[in-house]
């Protein structure tokens with residue numbers, strides 16, 4: 001299970017001085033954190049032997065695949081990183097290279113989650129249930145640590161390096177968001193889904209007690 005007290009060991013990111021680009025990416029992180037919280041609650045229920053409705057499991061897979069990877073990681077990979085590289089920041093041996101390797105790792109774990117969920121919806125077996133638990137735990141841990149690194153390191157570097165260029169980079173990041181989820185409206189939809197996901201799982205936990 002991820003360590004919830006790790007935040008206290010890191011400096012808090014600036015909020016009022018955050019650039020436009022990092023503000024958008026930090027908002028995505030807030031949405032993602034809600035889904036990690038809901039996934040954590042799902043893991044707890046599954047460990048207690050409870051069943052999670054297929055619709056909730058499929059929504060989790062959809063969020064991980066389409067919002068976290070296809071949209072948010074692409075905003076960083078295709079919008080932010082080229083702008084940082086243009087300031088002279090190398091791709092290898094830098095935080096960019098580390099983040100790219102972590103995206104790859106996240107994609108691999110997400111694929112395992114998708115397969116385990118599909119199997120479990122079909123067979124309801126203990127094996128597929130424990131695979132969902134195993135890979136969801138790995139995913140929550142991985143993304144939790146990844147987001148922390150971005151909030152406390154990558155975005156601080158970004159705010160320094162892209163000073164005065166925020167408008168142009170924000171346009172690039174926004175264009176990736178439009179292409180992947182249809183822009184602000186699409187993102188709002190995912191935010192509402194995250195809220196619904198969290199409250200559904202909490203309700204499930206209290207009704208199962």
Ligand SMILES: [Fe+2]
Pocket residue numbers: 025029072076147150
């Ligand atoms: Fe991120």
